[in-house]
Amino acid sequence: MYLPPDPAGAFPVLLYIHGGYWQCLSKEESGFAAPPLVSRGVALVAVGYDTAPRGHMDAMVLQVRRSVVFLVKRFPATRGIYLCGHSAGAHLAAMVLSTDWTGYGVVPDIKGAVLVSGMYDLEPILHTYVNDALNMSQEVARRNSPLLCVPPAAPAACEVLVAVAQHDSPEFRRQSQEYRQALRAAGWSVSMLDLAGVDHFDIVEKLSEDSYVLTQVILNLISRA
Numbered sequence: 001m002y003l004p005p006d007p008a009g010a011f012p013v014l015l016y017i018h019g020g021y022w023q024c025l026s027k028e029e030s031g032f033a034a035p036p037l038v039s040r041g042v043a044l045v046a047v048g049y050d051t052a053p054r055g056h057m058d059a060m061v062l063q064v065r066r067s068v069v070f071l072v073k074r075f076p077a078t079r080g081i082y083l084c085g086h087s088a089g090a091h092l093a094a095m096v097l098s099t100d101w102t103g104y105g106v107v108p109d110i111k112g113a114v115l116v117s118g119m120y121d122l123e124p125i126l127h128t129y130v131n132d133a134l135n136m137s138q139e140v141a142r143r144n145s146p147l148l149c150v151p152p153a154a155p156a157a158c159e160v161l162v163a164v165a166q167h168d169s170p171e172f173r174r175q176s177q178e179y180r181q182a183l184r185a186a187g188w189s190v191s192m193l194d195l196a197g198v199d200h201f202d203i204v205e206k207l208s209e210d211s212y213v214l215t216q217v218i219l220n221l222i223s224r225a
Helices: 032-036 059-075 088-097 132-135 137-145 170-185 203-206 212-223
Strands: 013-016 043-047 082-088 110-116 161-165 189-195
Touching: 013 059, 013 088, 032 043, 032 212, 043 059, 059 082, 059 088, 059 137, 082 088, 082 212, 088 110, 110 170, 110 212, 132 203, 137 203, 161 170, 161 203, 161 212, 189 212
Parallel strands: 013 043, 013 082, 082 110, 110 161, 161 189
Antiparallel strands: none
8 A cells, every 4th residue: 555645635546456367466465656655645555366276267257346345344434436447357357347346335436447458258269278277167267358348338428448458468458459349338428548658567577667558548547637
């Protein structure tokens, strides 16, 4: 948790969800984006989840949703929550957007979501090595695929940015495009950013740089709210 210099006042919170194919990396390695945000009064909260094989997909989605609930209760006077996830983390952030919050006792003030090089349909990975540790069935993959559970946009639905790297694999690029289209069809305010000259990894690693285009896009998204 990285707080701005004056944490006594209300501030926006960016919740960052790491990638790693749901089976590696951690929140402890996810603070690299903090300096450009914190210096501008934005808190960054990196959240963790039990990765595979210890964790399974249903539990990971639930843990991230509960992290949002925790943030709402921890910062009741926040100026809004913004989601940012990379790769597997973008998938989990997208599942947060699909949440029915009636059973959680809160209605999070999610003002924006930045989904970076994500997977939004899990069925294509069922018969790949990625699923060796995840051990997902088709049923689990389908109910945890954001592409298959896009809710109609509520009146206060947040703005969504789907970002993809020029050198992402064709599958990441295809899924990003299809998820953007599904959100738009459901009435969401969604845009897509195709970042030139970056790959699946440095598209997010460069968030440590003030001048990086995606850093500036995130700051502009927050400042508009």
